[in-house]
Amino acid sequence: MPKSLLGIRDLTTADIYQIYELADRFYEVLQQPTRKAPALAGKTVALLFFESSTRTKLSFELAAKRLGADVLHFSAAGSSLSKGETLLDTALNILAMGIDAIVVRHAGVGTAHFLAAHLPVPVINGGDGTNEHPTQALLDSYTLLKHFGRLEGLTLTIVGDLFHSRVALSHLHLAPKVGLHLRLCAPPTLVPPLWYELGIPIYHQVEKAVQGADALLVLRMQKERQYQPPLADWTEYARFYQVRPDHLSPGQVLLHPGPINWGVELHPDLMHSAASRILDQVTHGVAIRMAVLYALLRG
Incomplete structure (x- = not known):
């Protein structure tokens, strides 16, 4: 698997089936009464959504929590972006709080790739413009x-x-x-x-x-x-x-x-x-x- 999930084009067939096989395991976990597998206990996942989302955002939040991770939500409205802070500065400041992975959705094509090129943690593309999901x-x-x-x-x-x-x-x-x-x-x-x-x-x-x-x-x-x-x-x-x-x-x-x-x-x-x-x-x-x-x- 690549360090980040930026697009399907970066995955091999083996990568894709590895994800399917892991999903089978976690699907079984979700059928159990506790519905939890705390494999990511102690990790924190940040959700940076600059576009509206219901299914994708809630799904990532629930996925992280089912794995025992903490979740940090970022809202562009009312953030320092409105004061002129750059996207990268915002991401670096969030990273400095102790983040282990970032999920980003943004209208700009290539936003996830940009962040992945500048951040040491995995970046997951939650949708970037008309590029990929x-x-x-x-x-x-x-x-x-x-x-x-x-x-x-x-x-x-x-x-x-x-x-x-x-x-x-x-x-x-x-x-x-x-x-x-x-x-x-x-x-x-x-x-x-x-x-x-x-x-x-x-x-x-x-x-x-x-x-x-x-x-x-x-x-x-x-x-x-x-x-x-x-x-x-x-x-x-x-x-x-x-x-x-x-x-x-x-x-x-x-x-x-x-x-x-x-x-x-x-x-x-x-x-x-x-x-x-x-x-x-x-x-x-x-x-x-x-x-x-x-x-x-x-x-």
Whole structure:
């Protein structure tokens, strides 16, 4: 394993399966009454989140606490950053308090890499701009592994805003390392032009993209983005790219990294679909993040 987890592109196949195997162990721990494995007792993990987060932040916090570590929260609002302190100075001051690892989410691409280059402790990328979100891809694929018993040879269709998605980019790096076959589906304006040169099938019709796939990963339409017409009209997007119950075939699995815009990228009738493994993703996310923290701090 590298010293830090900055992106899937830095991991080998062996690294990825080491994380899966550790996650299996910690998943079993989470089924026990105490739900704790104090392997990181005495360690402190700092969560530096400069963007809004529910699942990722709480999942990392719970993962650290389940391992017996202390957790330090940083909020940019009201911090010395508003007084002109640099990000690096902030991180160095937090480090001086006795921090053993940092999880960072930031809108700036490369922020986690920057901190890792200047800090002596492991840095975990909790999402950097439109670059990567490595633990999300790990927990998505782990959910498929738990369900199907394998990843090699499975076909995963990713539907939605590919242009702005750090989740999609992490999956692009992960798929060839674990033997997943990818398909992509999005409006033409939401496909990065260079992706057409990757040799991955790209569709502009959901019906064709999902046919024969083992699993669907539906991405959030990011309402904070300034989409250009006609995508500025959510009704128009939903008309052509919303995943509906009739798109799913028996045996297919439905994933979504959250948060979900019901009625936009997913039809509300899928909320309680037997195909959905969306809450399983959340559960597995704690085990995966326990595995990552353990691998970096004790592995």
